[in-house]
Amino acid sequence: MRISSWLMLLCMSVPVMVSAQQSEDKFRQLEDLLPTPTSIRAASGAPGHAYWQQRADYVIRASLDEDKRSITGSETITYHNNSPDTLNYLWLQLDQNIFKPDSDANTTATYPSRDAWKNPNAMSFTAMHTLNEKEKFDGGFKIGTVKAANGQALKYVINRTMMRIDLPQSLKPGEKFTFSLDWKHNINDGMVLWARTGYEHFKEDKNDIFEIAHWYPRMAAYYDVYGWQHKQFLGSGEFTLEFGDFDVQITLPGDHVVSATGELSNPDAVLSAIQRERLAQARNASKPVLIVTQAEAEKAEKSRATSQKTWHFKAKNVRDFAWASSRKFIWDAQGYKTGNSNGLAMSFYPKEANPLWGQYSTQAVIHTIEQYNKYSLEYPYPVAQSVNGPQGGMEYPMIAFNGGRPTKDKKTGELTYSKQTKYSMISVIIHEVGHNYFPMIVNSDERQWTWMDEGLNSFLQTLAERAWEENYQDLFPSEPRGIVDYMRSKNQTPIMTNSESVLQFGNNAYAKPTAGLHILRETILGRELFDFAFKEYARRWKFKRPTPADFFRTMEDASGTDLDWFWRGWFYTTDPVDISVDGIVQYQVSSKDPEIEKAWRRAQKNEEPISLAAQRNKSLPARRIDTQPGLKDFYNEHDDFTVTNKDRNNYNDLMKSLDDEEKAMLKSGKYYYLVDFSNVGGLVMPLILEIELKSGKKVIERIPAEVWRYNSKKLTKLLVTDEPMVGLTQDPYLETADIDLNNNSWPRKITKSRLELFKMNQPTGNMMIDFNTPLKKDEKDEKKEKSVEK
Template sequence: MIRLPIGLAALCLTMSAIAAEPFDDKFRQLDELLPTPTTIRTASGAPGHAYWQQRADYQIRASLDEANRAITGAETITYHNNSPDTLSYLWVQLDQNIYKPNSDARTTATVPSRDGWAKARGPEDGVKFDAVRTLLEARTFPGGFNIKSVKDANGRPLNFVINRTMMRIDLPQPLKAGARVAFSIEWNYNITESKVLGGRSGYEKFDDKNDLFEIAQWFPRMAAYYDVYGWQHKQFLGAGEFTLEFGDYDIQLTVPADHVVASTGELQNPDAVLSAAQRERLRQARSATKPVVIVTQAEAEAKEKTRAAGTRTWHFKAKNVRDFAFASSRKFIWDAQGYKKGNTDVLAMSYYPKEGNPLWEKYSTQSIIHTIDQYNKYSFDYPYPVAISVNGPVGGMEYPMISFNGPRPTKDKKTGELTYSKRTKYGLISVIIHEVGHNYFPMVVNSDERQWTWMDEGLNSFVQYLAEQAWEEHYPQSRGEPRVIAEYMKSRNQVPIMTNSESVLQFGNNAYAKPTAALIVLRETVLGRELFDFAFKEYAQRWKFKRPTPADFFRTMEDASGTDLDWFWRGWFYTTDAVDVSVDGISEYSIGTKDPEVEKAWKRAQRDAEPVSITDQRNKGTLPRRIDAHPELKDFYNEHDDFTVTNKDRNTYNTAVEDLEDWQKALLKEGKHLYLVDFSNLGGLVSPLVLEIQLASGKKYIERVPAEVWRYSPKKITKLIITDEPMVGLTQDPYWETADTDTSNNSWPRKATPSRLELYKAQQPQNDLMKDFNEKLKTKEDKAAATDAQKAE
């Protein structure tokens, strides 16, 4: 411990080390990265008075051919040019073209690395080809849209050009600002088997010879045109999702007569497609306190066994949505429950085959209602009349008012009963929260998914995390927790969050988990819940039914919270820096009183606390001393040591006390303990300090220091800590709330890292000198057996 002269007690709370290399200002503004504000998108992050966006209304008539697993349709699109620009052509998305054998997605796809193949070796010691099955099947599957015609409102053909997953329609007359144009398209395509070709829609075939269809990206859709990018016609490669315009939909779907259809929008003709009993159950569900079964399992099982002849047409309408999807099957059990609160009046509904029970009937609709209840708190009231969860082959995918979710029970090998694990249960709840939550981001807050995946997946995963915490205490830990993302942030395979969807290396970590962790850190550690929740809700309110960009989010969060967060966005979103704060050392100080009685006693105690040298230990009692044999040699200095207080010392002290100012006298009386703590920023990402200080009495308390502590020296700082009693321990980030990637250097004194020493390791394989010979012999035996089998055939 070092004694500080009283004059040094006026030290600043932070002492910054002088960097030997060029200064890296982590707190500089994002001016060089963010676009210049305009009257369309303001500096505050809000839509400006000149904000505009396009609109597209759809009328669609389509038929589901179950036998051939195909869709045939005709649509009329009314496109509203609300931009200030004159458009001579329009771009339309043809997402099904990703399934053409020569699509970019197929021709640029790669197989797993050789290392990955080696890891895939199973008990048969062969390479498993599941990972490449999609590539093999895609070579022969006749996928993609067949565009039969494109015509204007008068039925005259329009010139069009198909560029892979995009189609340009040339207009006979330029479409002026404020004008609208109507045109029609006829098409058909073959539906993919989801478990074979993957993707975000498709069909599933069951052992009972029935199919379940989840249909999306099923009609030519208008590409987005907006102020930042113009036409968003980046090719669809599979990862980057969809950028769409809002509009009204009028949809008629013709399906097998015994099918039940779940769909975006409200059913317009229940009398034509539902029985009287089903309509009555649906009426009761609106005011029920628990889910009401509309189509029972017994009714669904009866239809599975005897197929009805003919078809039925289901008519739906949806207002102000950016997309439309549906599901259809005779296997569907259907339950529903109403939820009404504030401006939300919604019918939550679940559709699932019997293979989904007993899990789905217990948790699906309840999860929908919970999602809406929680998301409303943090954004806005759910604006649509229905919210649907469908169990089918698609593991998790979202569309307006409807989502496709995968988890199911598995059959017990002994009893044959369907049962589910803890992981499956919470997997279902979480995926429903996530996919229904997408109604808010991006189905209403309509970000450009083709460009920035994190703007919908990251923001939605963050609110999903909040909703999960409100489901039950100790909800199984989900990705996004700061402590969970720390391992990824150490990885060399990172790219910045602000990377286009198609260039992201680890999609789950980069687009889902890391943005979630960043927002949790921002909410819990940087801003606090009150400021964060107000700002986040302001963003959702400002941009509902509009198209925000990353800059709009960043600026709104700063504007509404009243906090400069450029350092946070730069570190978390634009770099691959990590949080790694090291506690390098601590020097203990106390304030020098100048009082010789106190100071010399303090020095004596310091001397007495020093270790006795090994020489003195061994000499004591064994080495004869001359002064002991001749006491006449002793004088004044033998009777008094260096710690004896003299009159001169007292006179000097009295003079010094007279010169002290009042604040210095007060500080002397308080008897504070001072510590200079050295910190290093090893990860590069500046972070607040969260310091747990432990005192000699056992008391612990938290001292929070804003990230701006690093503003003058982003790599090394020295912080002055003042305590009322001696400090015996200090831990940086004690709750693992900052995503610190190395907690082993966070404490003083250093803490041992706990682990387990496994004594019971699997037996190591013996050195088999005959291994190669035996393998060759086995190969010969296998070939011989195969030859004999062929001869037998």
């Protein structure tokens, strides 16, 4: 179509305002969802001038009974009340109590429906083993004396996984209170009762690996947003704790090698001279140095020490303390540079983890620190450790428990590993070591918001994986297209759902936040703005406790971009992205030249399809005008597209009345396209348009999401090109997790797939056979397929 007036074109491109009933305002600000800024948490997303947080320092003395698989300990806690509030009691976390029968985790557990139990394969041996272990395991803390520094017994109440200590007198702002308690607990089988802690038993050499966490009563967090964070530990929502200094001594068999949060304070007492010498070499080495070799570890496996050693560790400004020990451990280490200081990366693993761990673990630790330093903050601690044991992946300050091992060939006994095993192991190490940054330093409330540590950390993990090698095999989706299946699902909860109420935990807390941050970085903000803002968030909240509002506000403040529409859609709803290209109309400005315009109209007429009746009428007998030539006149010799002198005169008169600028408009030759889009999914996103021109040239036009501000359901966009457009694709690089690509292109593209054929036995004799019933494959084909599989 053509229009002869610029005014008409401009009128058609003016957005139409719609009422609230017609279109929800996806761009309204988040004031109705975010807490009001205060002097503690500023409107910019930064800690306010009155920001405060509590502190807890620990002195712990503990011993491991290897035979009984139990821990006995005592601790002294100095609690600093830095809040403006007067406290009459303190809350502690007793997370080992999750193993008690009356824990909320046990009493609220649900199981598959009755229909699922009708399946004879409904219960695996592993699942039954777990049920049996739950029944017989005597878990949970057994609390002994609880007393103040002056020896006065303190009244306390245990509420399943929480413990309240009533103070003898109110703890006023600025004061501190020191108290101590004795306790013991059994250690769970970490291969059966998964709880982020436990032991792994090796039948061949009758040794264990202990990975010990949540092993001492820990101070619950008290902060301005929620007060005491004493939500019961149910298993999914993890932990939020207070920073402090730790002085920890662990007594255990003398042949155990120990990895722990902090630095070893008594190497002379627990390490041999050669081990200390190797450690010194490792600090300046260009590759990992073995502190305990595989041969030395295998020798230790075959004996049992009769003596004990006490390993002494100190850690400053950490929020937790974990450790691992075994006589099976091979130990390697390598120094690295972080900021203006030097650190030591170390790995601890059994022989069963080689050759994978010796080659990759410590390298992955150093790589993680290098990459996370680049995108967030400089690693502040002196050591970073990776331990292989029963936990598939779990993080604590300066130490991470990581899974992944080769598989022993049943015939040859050789240890081999698949590509997936290799990359999964490296990814788990990157992920868990990366948690040192989020939440071990940027101390978010994991029990409330899992995505604040898992999502942010998984996002950085994907950046680190990209820097490891090209075409890295991801553990989590590294691009938005990887979350599409989940976004299509009806079984979702918003990201901003409490940790214990989340459906599809991995997708909701890990993958969807990761995809959202990639969209922000690559499509909405661009790398420069995003990276600056993300680093600013990490810098602002280093060793502090941010909330979601602090993250949202900081990202907007530092990038200079209003992102409320994105937070609202991606984090607070389950709306998917599905933007449809509905229709396109082409316009050109009329040149007014009759020679050009009538030729154009003739060409349009010639392109019109000929009706069936008109096609048949061509075979009619001779028409009268053909048999009576005298009936023909001027109009028979010329059609509606013939240029007349009147047309030419009118054109000449018009051109005399126009100035040079107006004449140039008529001769511009531009093509104008009105493109209709609809937001089928409901989640607004930028338009990323790939425009394919007649010459074969392709142009990308990026239009901010604010294009939807007048109507979040439908819009019309004007595109201007120098030559005809032959194709248009929305989101050509799959940047936005659009769940339906079938409506993204004009003209529509054919969906391609494959149809697999196989042979069947043809039915013979029985003419009543139901052809809807699946038939068995030919036995020869089955044998062929089995041979191919082998």
